[in-house]
């Protein structure tokens with residue numbers, strides 16, 4: 485093979501130039517490799533099934549690579565040769581395998597949603613910086629033990645796979661906080677136990693129409709505004725035909741939304757019933773805004789809070805009210821064996837005209853699990869981590885400065901000893917008692933804290 489001065493095989497130059505064209509890169513002509521200024525390449529929807537030889541040398545500073553909606557059958561080896569590559573997306577290809585050498589330590593964000601992958605190579609254990617891993621909609625039956633080395637993993641999506649057993653290797657990871665597991669064989673029996681939604685009232689007189697004003701559209705469906713019996717309502721029509729989203733199945737989301745609405749929690753969106761076609765009729769949220777923005781490339785698995793985010797307007801008291809309502813809600817959900825899976829500031833809506841009003845939205849990643857199982861104990865601790873991250877994010881942005889009580893709550897959520905006993909119910913009881921003790925102190929009343937601890941222990 486003949487090489488040009490940059491060690492790139494001359495035979496590959498035409499193919500590499502085509503890559504530049506497909507990615508619509510604005511580079512000086514004539515194109516001369518290596519292209520040191522290229523950090524991002526978007527090659528989605530380009531009909532590709534391979535990358536040219538010398539790709540890693542042509543783009544030596546590449547850090548983000550999109551290859552979604554192409555025809556790759558294998559995640560190629562060259563992915564592992566790009567020394568700065570942190571994010572790779574191969575959503576909706578025809579992948580059946582991952583080249584073991586494609587997995588290297590620089591990866592932070594791996595997207596392989598909607599493919600046919602059945603096995604993850606042991607080399608995933610090299611990915612010690614991996615923070616976010618999207619594997620929903622594949623054929624994965626088990627995960628390699630080497631995943632125990634992915635100790636920085638914070639978010640994983642594994643919905644609609646073939647897991648016959650709970651993925652214990654993941655459940656033990658120290659930083660995992662967001663997880664989607666719906667539609668896997670090991671959870672099917674639990675889902676069947678929750679299949680009956682007959683309790684939901686059918687609102688026969690609410691006629692759906694495509695002309696109604698659209699409030700918004702997500703991966704799982706479309707939400708429109710209607711007038712029902714003199715009241716404004718929101719109606720969500722689920723895309724029940726969709727088999728794969730990056731989070732989970734729309735049908736399971738619908739079921740969980742209903743099961744959750746039956747709980748008496750002020751932070752859950754009220755469900756009034758369903759239409760004849762099965763769309764959910766909900767309270768209309770007016771003037772509600774998400775408290776955080778979804779993660780950016782840099783923040784990867786963490787939300788972003790812009791300067792005009794509502795969080796900066798909260799008083800300590802309002803933050804306490806919001807956090808208490810959310811904690812009570814999570815305790816109630818886990819009591820029913822429901823894991824939200826996406827407990828993030830960008831899914832927590834606060835009313836801009838009454839900052840005490842909060843709603844937990846987006847059950848897209850949620851799933852039912854077996855309450856009382858060891859898997860369930862781990863799942864609850866994982867979601868406790870997400871809750872602690874959120875409380876800390878709020879507390880460090882309050883206009884009156886950090887609240888010591890909220891700081892203590894974060895520490896209580898993170899208490900690892902004895903780990904199996906840390907759950908939302910216990911944290912909620914502790915939180916109520918701690919708040920009471922604090923109020924009593926303010927009024928100069930003494931509360932015997934040993935009584936509090938004893939109650940908690942029981």
Ligand SMILES: Nc1ncnc2c1ncn2[C@@H]1O[C@H](COP(=O)(O)OP(=O)(O)OP(=O)(O)O)[C@@H](O)[C@H]1O
Nearest residue numbers: 699700701702703704707718766767768769846848
């Ligand atoms: N009860 C409601 N009242 C008012 N607007 C709503 C209501 N429910 C949903 N919406 C609007 O519809 C949008 C889409 O909501 P939906 O729950 O379908 O998707 P999402 O959770 O935002 O996104 P995704 O499904 O991609 O995760 C919301 O962002 C919001 O603007």
